[in-house]
Amino acid sequence: MAREILYLKISKILEEQIASGTLKTGDKLPSIRAVQKIYNVSLNTVKQAFLELESKSLIDSRPKSGYFVSSNSLRRFSLPSVSRLKLADRKKHPEDLISKVFNTIANKDITQFSLGVPDTSFLPVARLNKGVVKAMQMMEDSGTGYEPVQGSINLRRNVAKWSFVLEGQLTADDLVTTSGAMNAIYNCLLAVTQRGDTIAIESPVYFGIIQMAKSMGLHIIELPTHPVTGVEIDALKKVLPRINACLLISNFNNPLGSLMPGEHKKAVVEMLTEYNIPLIEDDLYGNLFFGATRPKPCKAYDEAGMVMWCGSVSKTLAPGYRVGWIAPGKFKEKVIRQKLLQTISNPALYQEVVADFMENGRFDHHMRGLRHTLRIQCLQYQQAIENYFPENTKISQPQGGFMLWLELDKRIDTTALYDIALKQKISFAPGRMFTAHNQFNNCMRLNFALKWNDKVNLSLKRLGNLVKNQL
Numbered sequence: 001m002a003r004e005i006l007y008l009k010i011s012k013i014l015e016e017q018i019a020s021g022t023l024k025t026g027d028k029l030p031s032i033r034a035v036q037k038i039y040n041v042s043l044n045t046v047k048q049a050f051l052e053l054e055s056k057s058l059i060d061s062r063p064k065s066g067y068f069v070s071s072n073s074l075r076r077f078s079l080p081s082v083s084r085l086k087l088a089d090r091k092k093h094p095e096d097l098i099s100k101v102f103n104t105i106a107n108k109d110i111t112q113f114s115l116g117v118p119d120t121s122f123l124p125v126a127r128l129n130k131g132v133v134k135a136m137q138m139m140e141d142s143g144t145g146y147e148p149v150q151g152s153i154n155l156r157r158n159v160a161k162w163s164f165v166l167e168g169q170l171t172a173d174d175l176v177t178t179s180g181a182m183n184a185i186y187n188c189l190l191a192v193t194q195r196g197d198t199i200a201i202e203s204p205v206y207f208g209i210i211q212m213a214k215s216m217g218l219h220i221i222e223l224p225t226h227p228v229t230g231v232e233i234d235a236l237k238k239v240l241p242r243i244n245a246c247l248l249i250s251n252f253n254n255p256l257g258s259l260m261p262g263e264h265k266k267a268v269v270e271m272l273t274e275y276n277i278p279l280i281e282d283d284l285y286g287n288l289f290f291g292a293t294r295p296k297p298c299k300a301y302d303e304a305g306m307v308m309w310c311g312s313v314s315k316t317l318a319p320g321y322r323v324g325w326i327a328p329g330k331f332k333e334k335v336i337r338q339k340l341l342q343t344i345s346n347p348a349l350y351q352e353v354v355a356d357f358m359e360n361g362r363f364d365h366h367m368r369g370l371r372h373t374l375r376i377q378c379l380q381y382q383q384a385i386e387n388y389f390p391e392n393t394k395i396s397q398p399q400g401g402f403m404l405w406l407e408l409d410k411r412i413d414t415t416a417l418y419d420i421a422l423k424q425k426i427s428f429a430p431g432r433m434f435t436a437h438n439q440f441n442n443c444m445r446l447n448f449a450l451k452w453n454d455k456v457n458l459s460l461k462r463l464g465n466l467v468k469n470q471l
Contacts, residue, residue, distance in 0.1 A: 006041055010049040018058055018069055029067040063292050077386055079227045080394045080407040083203050094433050098207055104427050111459035114427040117319045118449040122373055124366050135352040143349030149340045151177025154355035159325055165294045170327055176335050177346050178324040181284045182208055184310035191334045192278040193218055197244035202231050204434035206254045220436050227396045230260035233267055245278045251295050252285035255405045255434055255445035257398025269301040279307045284315055285401035287367055290375045305329030313354055321350040374402050381448040388464030402449035408442045412470050421466055426459050
């Protein structure tokens with residue numbers, strides 16, 4: 001029997017045991033070697049079967065402990081579909097829609113499911129405020145002067161120190177500071193592309209990336225992306241001869257929340273390196289993992305300096321500080337020259353505040369608490385959506401970050417729904433924003449980092465009723 005049929009057979013047997021209650025939530029599965037002996041198959045076949053179950057959010061892998069039945073195995077709603085782009089679908093540009101959504105930011109009466117930032121109550125605001133005073137007292141010029149173009153040495157040293165997952169590969173000298181992650185991505189694109197070049201990205205993807213690429217005169221190829229395992233490697237492989245760069249959110253993609261498995265990351269890095277194609281990696285959400293350990297970025301598998309690793313504190317500490325960084329690999333000198341021409345330097349004060357918090361402000365304690373809170377929030381939002389939305393709603397199963405992607409009935413146009421919801425003081429991000437093509441019109445992104453309370457619960461109930469009324 002063919003191996004691919006065998007792994008599906010094994011996964012189906014285990015899936016039926018979970019569905020019937022033979023294997024209950026929290027139960028440990030037989031080890032990979034035990035399953036191998038039971039079915040007399042290869043280890044790779046068993047691993048593939050377990051990966052299939054993981055992709056359906058039926059089991060979780062726990063380092064050095066094995067595989068366990070996931071609490072998500074009880075969920076009623078299916079995962080969203082993988083996009084299959086029709087090249088003819090190029091109408092309806094989303095720029096006006098993006099502006100419409102962002103114009104509601106200042107209105108405090110609106111329940112802002114559309115914003116991609118954590119609730120202020122989840123952030124260490126008081127400690128950061130003390131850090132601002134401390135930094136002004138400690139800095140020779142109280143933060144009024146220029147700093148070296150490469151950025152604060154204290155910040156770069158602490159980012160390198162906290163990058164445990166890169167296993168000591170990074171030093172302070174490998175990093176360049178930026179004004180947030182989007183500025184980091186812009187500097188990367190500027191360093192490795194020129195007008196008329198083509199880049200490959202995930203689909204759906206954060207709308208800012210699409211708008212930035214278009215403003216730089218770049219062509220975009222959107223790749224099919226699985227809601228659990230991320231970009232489809234075979235699809236990327238097919239377009240390698242046509243692209244000049246690749247840009248991926250490998251850990252907890254915005255908006256899907258997908259997480260590329262380690263073997264996929266390694267394969268992508270090797271494949272791109274062979275073709276001498278730079279990979280710009282947005283690892284903005286990497287520290288917001290729900291599992292036992294932080295997932296490695298693609299940068300961890302980079303031996304040739306072709307991966308440009310971008311990050312910031314916008315999703316974990318202070319969105320308004322605009323503190324970010326790049327590890328540009330072999331493109332470092334070009335990035336530094338660009339930064340000198342564009343901005344000379346970044347504001348020094350907030351970099352020192354972030355550096356001090358990382359070193360002395362119980363950064364690890366804050367991150368543990370934030371991850372725990374976001375995990376609970378995710379479950380509360382998912383439960384509410386299952387309670388209030390139509391039965392045929394599909395919902396993502398993020399393993400980190402704070403975004404939920406909903407796929408609604410095909411008859412629903414979420415762009416039109418947005419206008420209706422806004423009249424009831426509810427804002428979300430319509431799916432059309434996350435693509436350059438005419439797709440995802442029945443999808444929406446919700447931010448589950450908005451603190452759970454009666455107002456949020458009622459807003460989700462109202463939104464679910466609005467969806468039902470459209471059918």
